[in-house]
Amino acid sequence: MQVWSNDAYESVEHRVMVNSEKDRFSIPFFLKPALYTDVEPLEELTNDKNPPKYSKINWGKFRIARMQSNFTKSNVDNLQIYHFKLS
Secondary structure (H helix, E strand, O other): OOOOOOOOOOOOOOOOOOOOOOOOOOOOOOOOOOOOOEEOOOHHHOOOOOOOOEOOEEHHHHHHHHHHHHHOOOOOOOOOHHHHEOO
16 A cells, blocks of 8 residues: 555564553454555656656566565565665
8 A cells, every 4th residue: 555655554574562451452454455466656646747656567476576585595684665765
C-alpha cells in the first residue's frame, strides 16, 4: 500500500510489545499480491507536484530479498519497502 499510495499510507514494521497492565487486541490484515505483480505508485496519485517516490518493484523479487535479509547476512538488516524508495 505504501508504494501504490506513493507514501500516502505508510507501511509500519511489525513489532509486538508486552504490556502487563492492559490486554492486547489486534486484528491481522494480510495483503499478498501475486508474485508476478509489479508494484508502483498509481498514476492517479502522482503528478508534477507529487512525483513517484518509488520505481517499479516486482513483488516476488521483493519477497525473496526480504526473506533473505531476515534469515541470512545481507547489507540490509530486516529489509523494508522504504529501502526501495527513490532518492
